[in-house]
Amino acid sequence: xxxxxLLTSSLVVMIISHLASAAAAPTSGAFxxxxxxxxxxxxxxxxxxxxxxxxxxxxxxxxxxxxxxFPTPFNIVGRSFSTAFVFAILSQYPDVSAxxxxxxxxxxxxxxxxxxxxxxxxxxxxxxxxxxxxxxAVELDTVQNLEYNDIDDNHVGIDINDLRSVDSAPASYFTxxxxxxxxxxxxxxxxxxxxxxxxxxxxxxxxxxxxxLSPVGVAKPPVPLLSSTINLSSFLADETYxxxxxxTGAVTALHYVLGWSFSxxxxxxxxxxxxxPSLPLAEGAAMKQxxxxxxxxxxxxxxxxxxxxxxxxxxxxxxKYAEEREHWELEYGPHRISYKDLYRATNGFADxxxxxxxxxxxxxxxxxxESKLEVAVxxxxxxxxxxxxxxxxxxxxxxxxxxxxxxxxLGYSRWRGELLLVYDYMPNGSLDKYLHDRPEVPxxxxxxxxxxxxxxxxxxxxxEEWEQVVLHRDIKASNVLLDxxxxxxxxxxxxxxxxxxxxxxxxxxxxxxxxxxxPELSRTxxxxxxxxxxxxxxxxxxxxxxxxxxxxxxxxxxxxxxxWVLDLLKEGAVAEARDRRMGDDVAVEEVELxxxxxxxxxxxxxxxxxxxxxxxxxxxxxxxLPADIxxxxxxxxxxxxxxxxxxxxxxxxxxxxxxGLSAYQFTISETLFSSGR
Ligand SMILES: *[C@@H]1O[C@H](CO)[C@@H](O)[C@H](O)[C@H]1NC(C)=O
Ligand SMILES: *[C@@H]1O[C@H](CO)[C@@H](O)[C@H](O)[C@H]1NC(C)=O
Ligand SMILES: *[C@@H]1O[C@H](CO)[C@@H](O)[C@H](O)[C@H]1NC(C)=O
Ligand SMILES: *[C@@H]1O[C@H](CO)[C@@H](O)[C@H](O)[C@H]1NC(C)=O
Numbered sequence: 001x002x003x004x005x006l007l008t009s010s011l012v013v014m015i016i017s018h019l020a021s022a023a024a025a026p027t028s029g030a031f032x033x034x035x036x037x038x039x040x041x042x043x044x045x046x047x048x049x050x051x052x053x054x055x056x057x058x059x060x061x062x063x064x065x066x067x068x069x070f071p072t073p074f075n076i077v078g079r080s081f082s083t084a085f086v087f088a089i090l091s092q093y094p095d096v097s098a099x100x101x102x103x104x105x106x107x108x109x110x111x112x113x114x115x116x117x118x119x120x121x122x123x124x125x126x127x128x129x130x131x132x133x134x135x136x137a138v139e140l141d142t143v144q145n146l147e148y149n150d151i152d153d154n155h156v157g158i159d160i161n162d163l164r165s166v167d168s169a170p171a172s173y174f175t176x177x178x179x180x181x182x183x184x185x186x187x188x189x190x191x192x193x194x195x196x197x198x199x200x201x202x203x204x205x206x207x208x209x210x211x212x213l214s215p216v217g218v219a220k221p222p223v224p225l226l227s228s229t230i231n232l233s234s235f236l237a238d239e240t241y242x243x244x245x246x247x248t249g250a251v252t253a254l255h256y257v258l259g260w261s262f263s264x265x266x267x268x269x270x271x272x273x274x275x276x277p278s279l280p281l282a283e284g285a286a287m288k289q290x291x292x293x294x295x296x297x298x299x300x301x302x303x304x305x306x307x308x309x310x311x312x313x314x315x316x317x318x319x320k321y322a323e324e325r326e327h328w329e330l331e332y333g334p335h336r337i338s339y340k341d342l343y344r345a346t347n348g349f350a351d352x353x354x355x356x357x358x359x360x361x362x363x364x365x366x367x368x369x370e371s372k373l374e375v376a377v378x379x380x381x382x383x384x385x386x387x388x389x390x391x392x393x394x395x396x397x398x399x400x401x402x403x404x405x406x407x408x409x410l411g412y413s414r415w416r417g418e419l420l421l422v423y424d425y426m427p428n429g430s431l432d433k434y435l436h437d438r439p440e441v442p443x444x445x446x447x448x449x450x451x452x453x454x455x456x457x458x459x460x461x462x463x464e465e466w467e468q469v470v471l472h473r474d475i476k477a478s479n480v481l482l483d484x485x486x487x488x489x490x491x492x493x494x495x496x497x498x499x500x501x502x503x504x505x506x507x508x509x510x511x512x513x514x515x516x517x518x519p520e521l522s523r524t525x526x527x528x529x530x531x532x533x534x535x536x537x538x539x540x541x542x543x544x545x546x547x548x549x550x551x552x553x554x555x556x557x558x559x560x561x562x563x564w565v566l567d568l569l570k571e572g573a574v575a576e577a578r579d580r581r582m583g584d585d586v587a588v589e590e591v592e593l594x595x596x597x598x599x600x601x602x603x604x605x606x607x608x609x610x611x612x613x614x615x616x617x618x619x620x621x622x623x624x625l626p627a628d629i630x631x632x633x634x635x636x637x638x639x640x641x642x643x644x645x646x647x648x649x650x651x652x653x654x655x656x657x658x659x660g661l662s663a664y665q666f667t668i669s670e671t672l673f674s675s676g677r
Contacts, residue, residue, distance in 0.1 A: 030263040034275035053277040055257040057246035065121030069243030080204040082268040085260040089191035091253040097142040097191035098251035107237040117249035129162040134237040173214040174223035337411040374425035405458030407491035428482035442581040451488035460612040475535040515549025530606035537601025546579030
C-alpha cells in the first residue's frame, strides 16, 4: 500500500518534473540521428519520414513546404552550439531545382503563416525583416531571387529574420593541395542528387557563426565556407527550436535529411556516414531501373553472353590460324599470305588435296578463295627459329624470280614452326611420273625435247640472267613440273639454300639426290653452278633414257646410267640408250645431242662441264657440241660414280604411295662426308 503510494507519488513527481523541463528550455543537450526511423520529430507540411528512415521534407507537390523540428526547444541565448547534417536534394530536373532547404532556429515548430517557394517555408510575404520573428536560418538556396539579392541559384547563406542573407557564398567546399590541385574552394551542386554534409557552428563567446559544406565522404574542410561575426543572442528568443524547413515552387524537388547531429554548448557528434539510409532513385531513374531489371538487364546479359561466346570462338579461330609474324615481315608485305587463307584454300590441308610429299615436305592443291587461283601449297618443317629473317628474305627474293620455265613462288606463310610456300599449281604434275610410272601414254620425244630445252632455259635464267645467281641444288625429274601445255617448269629452286638457312647452322646439310650429286660436293660441300650443271646432265640422261641415274636391279647390282650411256657411246651406239617407249618416231640426232650433252654435263671435273649458257646453245643448235666428248678424262666416270656407294647407307625417304614423287632422296650430312673421306 505504502509502496504503491510511494510509486504513485514518485511517478507524479517525475511527470511534473518532466513537464517543468519541457516548459523551460534546456540550456544543454545533444542528439544524433542516423536515419529517422522512430524519431520523435515534429513534422508538418509535406514532411514525413520514409520507411527507409529518410527524413523527407517535401514530396513532389508544387508550391509546398515541410518542416521538421526537434520536439523540445533549447535556450541558445548566450550559448554556443554545433550541428551537422547530411542532406540531399533530388530535383525533378537535372539543371534546375526549387527552392531549397534551410537549417532553422525558430521560436515556433510550425511556422504558421510561412510561405513556400522563395520564402523557403520560413517567412510570410509581409514580415520579412521583422526582428520579432526571431528566426535565424542557414539556407541552401537553389533558386536565384533577385528581390533578396541572391548571388546565384546554388548558394549557401545566413539569414536573420530575412531572406536577404547577411552573408552568402556559392555552394563550394575548401580543398587543400593534397589532391594535387591548387588549394581553394571547389564548386559543387546542392541538387546534384548526391548527399552533402553541412556544419553550422556557433561560438557564443566569439559570436562567430561558421558554415562548412562538403560532399559526403570528404573529411570536414578546414576552412569554412561562411564565417560571420553575429551576436545571435540579440536575435533569438529564449526558447528556440532547431530543425529544418524546405519549400518547392513551380518546380518540385525532394528535400531529404539523412542524418543529423546537434549539441548545445559543445561539439556535435560526428555523423557516421555508413549508418545513413540510402537515397531513393529519382522517378525516371527508378523507372529506368525497373526497366533495367526486367527488360534491359536480361537483354544485356544475353548480349553479353553472346558477345563472350563470339569472342571465345573468334579467339579459338585466331589461335587456330595464329601465325608467326614479326615486325620486319611487314616490309616484305606482298608475298605474305595468311595461314587462314591457305587453310581454307586447301580444305584444311585435307588428304584428298595432297599432291605429294617430297624431301622438303608435303604438297597440297588449293584454290585461293578470293582470286580463285589454283595453287600448290608446300608445307616445309621449319622447327629452327634460327635465321628466320634470312629465310624470309630468301623467299622474298625467290618470289621475285619469274620465268616461264620456273614454277612461280606466289607467297609464303609461317605457322607453328612450319613454313608454307605457295606456288603456281601445275595441273600435269611432275615429269617423274611420266618417265617412271608406266603411264598409259608415254611422253614422245618432241615433248621430252621441249621440256629439256625449257628446263635448260629456266636454269640459265637462274644462273646468269636474274639479278643474282640462284643455285637450284636439286635438279631432277621429280622437280620438273608440267603445266597445262606440258611445258616443263623447274620447281623448288632456291629451296635447298633456304633449307640450309632454316636449319642448324652448325651442321651443313648437302641436299641433293643420289645420282644427281656432283662428285666434288663430297669434298667441298659447296654447291656451284657446275654442280647444278652436273645434276642437269643426269636429268638429260634420265629423260632421254627413261631410267633413273642409279637403278638397283633385281639382281642387286646397280645400274649407273652415266656409265651405261658412256659405254654405248664408246661402242658408237649412244642412241640405243634412248627410252624404247617413245617408239620409233624420234629425231635420232636430237636424242644423240641430248645424250652426249648429258654425258658432258656429267663430267667428273667441274671445269670440263659446260655452262648453262653453252648447254642452251648446244640444245638450240646455235653451237656445235665439242667433238672430243670421249677425251682422256672420261675414264674417271666409272670410278667417281662408284664412290656413291658411300652414300647408299644414308637416309632414304621413300616416295609416298601414289604421290608421283618417286625419286629416292638423300640428305647427306657432314658426318657422312667426314666418314666417307
Ligand atoms: C505529398 O504529401 C501530401 C501530404 O502527405 C499528400 O497529400 C500528397 O498526395 C503527396 N504528393 C505526392 C506527389 O506524393
Ligand atoms: C513585425 O511583426 C509584428 C508581429 O507580427 C508586427 O506587429 C509588426 O508590425 C511587424 N513589423 C514590421 C516592420 O513589419
Ligand atoms: C563557382 O561558382 C560561382 C558561382 O556560380 C562562379 O562564379 C565561379 O566561377 C565558379 N567557380 C568555378 C571554379 O567553377
Ligand atoms: C550579444 O547580445 C546580447 C544581447 O543583446 C548581449 O547581452 C551580449 O553582451 C552580446 N555579446 C557580445 C559578445 O557582444
